[in-house]
Amino acid sequence: MKNEKKDIRALTKKQLQEFFVSQGDKSFRGSQVYEWLWNKSAHTFEEMTNISKETREMLKENFVINHIRVDQMQRSSDGTIKNAVKLHDSLTVESVLIPTPKRTTACVSSQVGCSLDCQFCATAKLKRMRNLNPDEIYDQVVAIDNESRLYFDKPLSNIVFMGMGEPLMNYNNVMKAVEKITSKEGLGMSPKRITISTSGVPKMIKKLADDEAKIKLAVSLHSAIDEVRTKIMPFNETFPLKDLKESLEYWYAKTKSRITYEYIVWKDINDNRVAAQALVDFCKAVPCKVNLIEYNPIDDGHFQQASAEATTMYQHMLERNGITVTVRRSRGKDIDAACGQLANKSA
Numbered sequence: 001m002k003n004e005k006k007d008i009r010a011l012t013k014k015q016l017q018e019f020f021v022s023q024g025d026k027s028f029r030g031s032q033v034y035e036w037l038w039n040k041s042a043h044t045f046e047e048m049t050n051i052s053k054e055t056r057e058m059l060k061e062n063f064v065i066n067h068i069r070v071d072q073m074q075r076s077s078d079g080t081i082k083n084a085v086k087l088h089d090s091l092t093v094e095s096v097l098i099p100t101p102k103r104t105t106a107c108v109s110s111q112v113g114c115s116l117d118c119q120f121c122a123t124a125k126l127k128r129m130r131n132l133n134p135d136e137i138y139d140q141v142v143a144i145d146n147e148s149r150l151y152f153d154k155p156l157s158n159i160v161f162m163g164m165g166e167p168l169m170n171y172n173n174v175m176k177a178v179e180k181i182t183s184k185e186g187l188g189m190s191p192k193r194i195t196i197s198t199s200g201v202p203k204m205i206k207k208l209a210d211d212e213a214k215i216k217l218a219v220s221l222h223s224a225i226d227e228v229r230t231k232i233m234p235f236n237e238t239f240p241l242k243d244l245k246e247s248l249e250y251w252y253a254k255t256k257s258r259i260t261y262e263y264i265v266w267k268d269i270n271d272n273r274v275a276a277q278a279l280v281d282f283c284k285a286v287p288c289k290v291n292l293i294e295y296n297p298i299d300d301g302h303f304q305q306a307s308a309e310a311t312t313m314y315q316h317m318l319e320r321n322g323i324t325v326t327v328r329r330s331r332g333k334d335i336d337a338a339c340g341q342l343a344n345k346s347a
């Protein structure tokens with residue numbers, strides 16, 4: 001029986017060059033194919049027009065290109081686009097294009113489902129099926145870049161890892177994708193335009209600092225009081241705030257890059273002054289800003305957005321303490337494309 005063909009995009013440039021040399025060809029041929037795969041996002045070997053027909057046939061016999069496929073695209077009344085993305089093994093993830101007058105942002109997934117258990121997040125209910133490969137992450141970005149050019153006449157400007165999954169639990173693949181996105185052969189984007197959002201895995205935050213990735217870091221905090229945070233984000237039991245804070249201090253000492261905290265104010269959970277003061281105190285650890293984000297209901301009614309007064313109270317307390325705060329409105333709610341709503345409902 002023939003062995004299963006290998007995904008050609010799992011090879012590094014060097015491996016691809018070596019493969020061609022082993023076939024009696026030039027290593028330069030490897031660079032050409034690599035460029036087709038990554039710079040030109042070829043879906044098939046036939047597209048590689050500067051490669052001879054025989055070579056293309058040979059590649060086809062040895063490899064496959066496991067490209068993602070945008071299965072369904074939905075457009076929100078506010079312009080947000082959600083892609084349901086089919087993977088080669090038929091699993092689905094979602095990614096979102098968020099247009100604003102100044103920028104277009106891709107919100108991409110890093111895992112199929114999620115291994116964390118945030119009680120307020122729809123993706124958490126899906127359980128983690130598997131990690132995405134670097135190329136599956138990269139492909140989502142390319143698909144959104146194409147949509148951005150097509151519908152908004154401009155290339156993608158920013159990327160946030162705020163789709164499905166916990167990026168720091170799929171660290172190696174996420175970093176390989178970032179490498180591709182920022183490399184000349186890929187999209188050549190600046191790492192400063194990429195934000196990795198994490199629920200807070202201290203060991204991996206330190207690793208990210210050590211690896212000098214130059215990306216921006218966002219932390220989904222939602223509470224700066226351990227008992228409350230453990231209730232809504234049970235993994236906080238394993239990674240308590242003290243460890244998270246220590247890892248953020250480490251991050252800042254190494255990178256000098258300001259952290260963004262994402263924070264939702266919920267009715268009867270954290271809509272009080274004690275909770276707001278705890279956030280203010282937490283914010284004193286390292287330079288940061290706070291995004292107060294709107295809660296997107298996920299059907300079970302357990303969590304409810306706090307009153308506008310509670311959000312204003314947070315805003316004032318943070319501002320009085322010199323902490324930058326932005327109140328973020330949700331985008332794409334009508335198509336379940338907003339934060340925490342990604343659950344393959346359209347698939």
Ligand code: SAH
Pocket residue numbers: 118120121122161162163164165166167197198199218219220262264293294295296297298339340341
């Ligand atoms: N696992 C990563 C990235 C995915 S979630 C992380 O936790 O940061 C992206 C953001 O959406 C996080 O800040 C998350 O807390 C927030 N979020 C999750 N569920 C939400 C909901 N129902 N409404 C609004 N934001 C939500």
